Amino acid sequence: MGQIVLRLFSTSVPHDPRLSHCRSWLSAFIAALAVLICIAGCSRPFEGEGPGHREQALALHPTQELAIGREAFAELLSDAQVMESGADVDRVERVSRQIARTIEIEPLQREINLHVTEYPFEWEYRVIVSRQINAFCLPGGKIGVYTGLLRLVRNDDQLAAVIAHEVAHAVAHHASERIARAQSMGRGFSELSFDREQESEADHIGVFLMTFAGYDPQQAVAFWNEMAAVRGGQLQIPEILSDHPSDRRRINQLQSWVPMAKAAEAAYEQGRIVPAHR
């Protein structure tokens, strides 16, 4: 069960040899999550438009998302070795805050069609001492970065790429969407991990977030190129069987979105913005 939760709320490097198994301390969180999902299950998913104006059904109301995030974060941290201070903590806080600030840019919200104003976000940032190459952003804005990832990224731009991807899952309400899908299709918890469309969407939104936060989006491409090289000698799950896009597809997509994100940021800087109320 713990593996399912980590897959639900985190991404990053699924086949890396240093990615260790999930911890048993997640089991208590599962119980809380199950209760909240059951509560959510009593109500029908509400339909609307998600990022890019695609159809999106959500299972959780804003307060439920925040409740899940708070509960999960407390549970995750209760048994984890959390780094209290130091250069790594400062670095993660600095980069995460920069990314989180972009969520408040109203024209960017409209550009992507993000629904965040009605959602309470309580941003928190923690560094977890672990060899796992991983990061997560729980609903409600609870960010965790593992030291294994910090040792791997070459610069703040690459760290921003990973954090922006995770934040994108949260602001696009992907967890709520997966629960809604599981409810409508009668599937179990095993189907709750982010799917490939959501992963691609998080990549897409993430490139915009990191660009607007002042980081170089080209470093997202560089990071995943390096990850592909790390995994080069390993057997990869065929894309058709995997939740994640293949490395090549992911890199190609990111590469195609970089100029658009840069152009969008330039438009913002130049004041070329659609008026909010017309």
Next chain:
Amino acid sequence: MSMGSGGPLLGSGGFFQPRGPRGPWAGCGCSSFFIIIAGILLVMGGCLRMLGQ
């Protein structure tokens, strides 16, 4: 899409296009699978027809 002097305006959705210049998001691959199967069936059908004549 709202256009300014230098391209689309931010907030119009002109920059964030899920179906980007290099194609749509990753699909499930089912359509490719069915196209391949259809091709194989066509070839097999043709061969059987030739043998039957």
